Structure formats: C-alpha cells, structure tokens
Amino acid sequence: MIPAHAYADKSTSWSWHGGLMFDSNDQHVKVKSGKVTFQIKKQPWKYDAHLTNEVAVEYELENTTAQDREIEAFYPIDDYMAHQLIEELNVDVLLNGNPVEVKVDLRSMNHPAFTPNVVFKDPQSGQTIGKLEVWGKRIDGVKFLLHLKGNETARLTIRFRDHGAGRFRTVINPVRSYVFLGSPNSDPSRWTLELSVPPGYLYDSNIPLHAAGDGKFAAELKSAPSHWAVSVSEELELPYFSNIYAYHFTVVVLLLTAATVSMLYWFYGGQRRSLSFLLYLNPFVCQFVFMPNPFLSYSGIMFTAYAMVYVGIIHLLWHLVWKIRSKKRSSNTGQ
Template identity: 25%
Template sequence: MRRISILLLFLVAFIMGIFIPSHSYAYIGSPPSTGGFFTEKNHPLPPEVKIKKAIVRYTFSEKKSIGEIQPTVTIRYLLVNQSKQAQNLDLTYLLYELTPEANKTAKKAHHELQNDVKLKLSLNEKPIDYQYLRYMNRGEWLVPKVKEEWLVEPIYHQPLAKLTSQSFDNTVGVKTKITLAAQQQAELTISYRDRGEFISQKVAQSIQSHLFLFPPNAFWDKPDLRLELVFKQPYFVHSNLPFTKQTPNHYGIQTQKIPSLWLFTIADGTSLPLATQLFQTNMVKEIMIYLFVMIIFLSFLFFALANLMRKKWLYLLPYLIPMIIAFILLPYPYLSPGGILFICLSLLLVAILHFIIYLLFRFIHKLRHKTS
C-alpha cells in the first residue's frame, strides 16, 4: 500500500506539472510607460523654470471589458518662469510604443497619434505642435525603476510578478518647443488615450495596468500634485500610491511629495468568477490546486461510501464530479482546450483513486477474513 500511495503522489504531481505552468502569475515584462516631461541628462530644464502644480486624471468613460478600454489621460502642468528673461524650452513627453505599422514612417506615426492615441498638446488652451520621437535611448533619459512589490492584482492584492528592471529601450515620445515670457505662469495640457497593459493569462479575472512617470524632483517648486481616477462603472483598484475613495467610481490622491512613478491595476468590479470568490484568490494556479484537492476528497468519500454501502451506482458519482466542478467552478469555459484537458486529467485521477480504494478495501476484507 505504501508503494501505491507513493505512486499516486507522483502521478498527481505529474498531472499538476502538466496542467499548471511553472510560473505562478500572469505578468510578463513591464507595462508601457507614459507621463512626465523628461529632458536629456546633458540638457536639464533651466533652473529658473519650475513646475508649480500638476493634475493627472485617468478617465475611464467607456463601458468596455478589461483589455479593450482605453482611458483618456489628461495632465495639466502649471509652469512658472521665475527669471526676468524669456525662456525657450525643449520638452519631451514619454509615450508607449506605437504599432509596427505606425513606426514605419513619420507620417503614419502622426496619423496614429492623432486618430488612435488622440494626442493633444496645448499651452494656455492654445494647441501646440509636436515632433514624434522613435526608440529613444534609455541611457540618455532620466527614468525611474519599478519596484516589484508595486505590481499587485487589485482584487485580493496578490503579487503579479517579479520585475528585475523597467525596460525603456523601446520608449517613444513626442518633443515640443514652448516659450515662457519673463515671470510668466502658463498651463501646459497634454491629453491622450492610454492603452495600458492587458493581463489575462493565469488569472481568473483579467487585469489592466497603467504606469505614469513624473518629472524629477528638481523640476518642481513647492509642488502640489493631484492624481485622479474616474470610472464609468465599478472596478477593483490597486495603486502603489495611497488614494482615497471619494465616490464609488472616483479615486483621488493629493500630495506635496513627488513620487517617481504611479502604477495602478484595475479589474472589473461588477462580477467575479465563482471560484475566485470561493477560494479568495485570482490566480488560476491556486484555483486549480483547490479544485484537484476537492475532486480527490469527494471521490475518496463516494468510493468509500460505495464500498461500505455496497451500492454500485455510487461508483459512478466520482466520475461525474470533474464535469460538475468544471461546469461550475472552472475559471474558463469547460469546453475550451484547457477545460477539456482539466476534465480528462481529473477523470484519470479519479480512476487511479478508484483502483487504490478497491485495493484498500480488498486488503481490509482479507485481513478481517484471516482474523475471523
């Protein structure tokens, strides 16, 4: 019996290893980066020009599913020229990488920026022109690193991945020129649609993440920063910066300390998969472990009852359990390739348990027969 038990454990481990990938979480790589005017290290902002105030707002106005919704990001910078002379500024704003087709020519890039990204820049509400920059070198730019503990799924606050470093090798952006008169205050406004990063593999409830970078502290003068999230429908939200829930669909952060970046994740808050609610986890790997344990326990129980009660029809029930569990609790369609694989492996596991229970009760019966 000990050999059979060891064999069963190896078979279960083998099944788990086939069915469940070795990586626990869905996040691969780093989210696209947007936000913050950055200047080259050799050409910083003039010390006389400072950012006095900034408002960053993500507006999720569309009622679409996670992965399809693209929020409108609106940033308002209040710039102050503290000198007695006019200042000419060359500023570069970071954006996520455009599609491969758009990157072929500057004309196609501008078309995508205007029609899909809907990028708009204005100074004191007057539109200003910009130039598209492709594949900026990370070594020439002041960019922060993402800490791995900041990337968290928003439902049960579980870590999504370990990020060794934030890659900006393919960072793109737009460059613009503005002039500030002596002692002038001007509001610089940037607006665009942010696609974020879609996380669907290995999580039961899909997740979307967004990353916003801030200008370095040296650019600010007694900073006043406000961050806002505005939703059309309920979402689960997790942010690396503490926020307050002002209304059910409106979150805000007010701070006088400038962070290096803002990373937040969202998930649909209108409904959750039953397995996610039952097991209090959004990770498919953990859900699968719970489901297999449930199948083993229930199958063992029904096989034991069938032997004790000598009811042959009870032997059929354990073979129905995987299909019932797949239909009710599986975090993806039970007729999908993954669902069919889950059912087949579960039936194999039930058959192995059936054989072990049969041998166990046969051994007990022989033992009783000898003692009697």
C-alpha cells in the same frame, strides 16, 4: 531637465508614461504644479479585460525670465503600439488650451540612476502579481515645441489613451495596471492625482487615495511622486474563493478530488462500476460553477483539460487498487 524613466514588465505586457523632458536642459522653466487623471472606462462591447484609461497629465509651467523661450519637449509614452502612437493612442497636446503639433519620437538613451520599485498588486487580495523593471535603451514618446512668453505661467496638457499592462492567466478576473512615472529630481511642486473607476470595479494604488465622490478617488501631494501605479479589476463574486488563480485552483481541486473519490467509493462499493463514466462530468461541473467564461477564458479551458486527466488518473489508480484487493479476496476465499 525632468528625467524620463524606462521600464518593461517581463511578466505581462509593458506600458508606462511620464517624465517630461526639455531637450534644451533649460533651467529657467520650472514645474510649479501638476495633475494626473486616470479615467478608466469599461468597453461594453468587449470582455472585462479590455478597459480604456483616458489619461490627462497637466503641468503648470513657469518661465522665470523676462525673455520669451522656445523649448522642445519630450514626453515618454512606452506602449506596445508606439509605432502608431499618435493615431492609436489619440495623443493630444495643448498649451493654454491651444493645440500643439505633436510628432512621434523614438530615442536611444541611457536610463537615469533612479529606479523606483514599481509593482502591480491584485485589487482583490493585495498580493503582488507583477512588476516593471529597467529594460533596454529605447524610449518611445512624443515631442513638441513650447513657446513661453517672458515671466509667463502656462498650462501644458497631455491627453491620450493608455492601454496599460494586462494580466490574465494568473487571475480569475483580469487585472489592468497603469503606471505614471513622476519626476523625483524636480523642484518641490504641488501634485494632484485623480482616479475614476467603473461601478463594480476595485482598484489598488501605491499612493493612498481618498474618496472624492461619484466613483472618483484623489490624493494631494506636496511634491511630484516617483511613480503612481494603479491596478483595476472587476469585483470578485462567489463562488470564487480568491482572484489569484493558483489559490482558487487549489480549493477547486480539493473539491474535485473529494467528489471523485466519493463517487468512486459509491460506484465500486455497490457494484455500480458501469456508471464510472459519470466521473468525467465532474470537471465540466466544476468548470461551469467555479470558472468564469468557461469556454472563453484561458483558465477555464485549461482547467477542464487538466481536470479530465486528473480524474482519469484517480480513476485508474482506484481501479488498480480495487483489482488487487479483489484478487487477494478471491485467493483467500479459495484457500
């Protein structure tokens, strides 16, 4: 049996797949090799956050006996659209190139003891932005029957569309993460990992990959990986200081503060207080210059709202200090 693993990302959406299981616990069917392909594509009619990952997982299975075997297999695909797994994710299973009937299967089962530390990292900065943790006892997936002849070596291919886990609110450019859970308790076998990303996109992988040409990256492993976590985002461009919103926001707030204080000094120092309304243009200027999709993104809208309040507080405090100092000067002049 090749164990399945169940995880959920509490900080973002949750999605993972991997861990092929044989219901019969048949020890005579071995995995000789495997290959996982992530083909990530950008949908041009949607925003950058919406990427599609066309997944192909290939297993080279060997029937080590002379007897024909019929085995029911289960492949976990934990996705938020699990109730529409086959239709929405376009699940397709092939055995030696021939289609195999697939059915949705929702299982209640205990998780195995092995729990890899799956983390998502921002491709821009390398900082951790989320992780997957053990969650619940329900595992979603697909089941199908495999017919293997005696001493046959067969190729099982599982293809589907992976929505991945999305992080939007804490980063400038949205990050999509995809997780394949391997088979740490299986026999040693050769595995190949292959990733392709759209032009202008960066990736982070917990397993080092080498360039394979034409936007592809790959790795050759001598055993099944415990997990393969990949995060993808569009390459950051100036004037953005960091893809992590908190760091970028800090720099922008410092610039906003400097601009607001400078304007207040000029307005109040030269009896130009009637122009103080111009202070409230600063949040909009910062929004258009430093925030992507200013009226379409959550970060852009929230930044402007908070920045208006922030400028208003600075303005109020400045005005109060100016009035107190003016009264003191007037009383000193009267004396």
